[in-house]
Amino acid sequence: MRGRRYLVFLASMVLLAGGAWLGAARAGAPQRMAGFLVAPPQNSAPSSVAVMPYETVSSPYLHTTSRSYVAPLTPQELYAYYLPRLRHLGYRLQGYGTAGNRSGTSSWDWSFTRGAGMNDTVLLTVERDGRKSVYSLARELIVAPARPKASIVPATLEEVTVRARQSASSPWVTRTLRTPDAWRHLLAVVNALPVDTRGAHGCLADFGAAATVRFIAKAGNWTFTVDPACGSVLGPAGSHLMDQGLWSGVATVAGFPAQLAP
Numbered sequence: 001m002r003g004r005r006y007l008v009f010l011a012s013m014v015l016l017a018g019g020a021w022l023g024a025a026r027a028g029a030p031q032r033m034a035g036f037l038v039a040p041p042q043n044s045a046p047s048s049v050a051v052m053p054y055e056t057v058s059s060p061y062l063h064t065t066s067r068s069y070v071a072p073l074t075p076q077e078l079y080a081y082y083l084p085r086l087r088h089l090g091y092r093l094q095g096y097g098t099a100g101n102r103s104g105t106s107s108w109d110w111s112f113t114r115g116a117g118m119n120d121t122v123l124l125t126v127e128r129d130g131r132k133s134v135y136s137l138a139r140e141l142i143v144a145p146a147r148p149k150a151s152i153v154p155a156t157l158e159e160v161t162v163r164a165r166q167s168a169s170s171p172w173v174t175r176t177l178r179t180p181d182a183w184r185h186l187l188a189v190v191n192a193l194p195v196d197t198r199g200a201h202g203c204l205a206d207f208g209a210a211a212t213v214r215f216i217a218k219a220g221n222w223t224f225t226v227d228p229a230c231g232s233v234l235g236p237a238g239s240h241l242m243d244q245g246l247w248s249g250v251a252t253v254a255g256f257p258a259q260l261a262p
Contacts, residue, residue: 037122037139038085041078044071049134061145061197066138075108075126078135082110082124090114091122119144144197150237152191153215153222160186161214164226164254168208173254186213186249190224193241196232203230211250226250 047068071078083093091112100106110124119142126135160183162175177183190213211226225234226247233241251258 037089037137038082040067040069041071041073041081044069046070047134047136049129061142061195062199063141063143064138066136068134068136070129070132070134072132075128075133075135078126078133079108079110079124082137086112086122091120094118094121142197144195147193147195147241148237148239151222151235151239151241153187154217154219155187156219157183157187157215157217159183159216161216162186162211162250162253163214164209164211164250164256166209166256170208173256175253177253183215186246186253187215189245189249190215190222190233190235193233193235193244193246196240196242198242201230203227205229209247211247211254213246213250 047070049068049070073081091114093110094113095109095111097109098105098107099109106127108124108126112122112124114120121140123138123140124135125138126133157180160177162177163172165172177186206229209228211228213224213226215222215224222236224236224241224246226243227233228243228247231243233243233246235241248258
């Protein structure tokens with residue numbers, strides 16, 4: 001009898017442990033949302049009326065998706081439905097606007113964002129049509145790829161060469177840095193440059209300002225070409241980076257003002 005009780009106790013402990021493990025696994029697993037982020041309200045139907053979300057510049061890292069519905073709800077009721085659900089997903093209200101004509105307001109817009117730099121945005125656009133609303137929920141997500149490891153410069157260097165000019169009519173200035181104290185700032189800047197996710201974008205007037213920074217080590221070398229007019233950097237392994245401080249660092253080393261020549 002004692003042996004049977006022991007076996008029952010052991011089996012119960014195994015079942016309890018298995019249930020706890022399964023619950024933890026489910027809690028840690030990502031939860032998939034039904035439909036597009038948030039399921040539409042009840043009695044909503046897919047819309048045959050195209051409600052354009054908003055236009056953005058094209059980018060290989062930009063993904064835009066949208067869904068349109070017809071719902072027997074007012075714009076404010078739709079907002080009240082989506083607000084807590086989007087907040088639960090980590091979004092916060094970013095902006096609000098309306099559009100209309102002499103007869104009054106015809107459309108309502110609410111934008112929600114999450115993540116650093118507003119890289120994940122949802123726009124709720126509602127238009128009244130009699131007793132119902134035609135609305136769209138659009139999501140713009142910027143997913144930047146990881147920076148190539150081959151573009152990260154090691155700390156053990158032999159020297160750093162800077163070659164720069166302020167304009168097409170200015171002479172090239174070349175500086176060679178031979179101590180860690182001299183190149184420490186440039187090294188920190190290049191290794192912190194983010195991947196450029198802007199896609200097609202405008203640039204300042206190009207007067208020929210340019211720079212090349214070459215990091216030389218026993219294991220190889222790493223070259224970064226700066227285009228200050230466009231705020232971009234072409235790095236090793238064909239990486240496209242966004243200039244955040246490299247041009248100003250180069251200008252300091254070269255001995256001329258960081259601002260571009262008029």
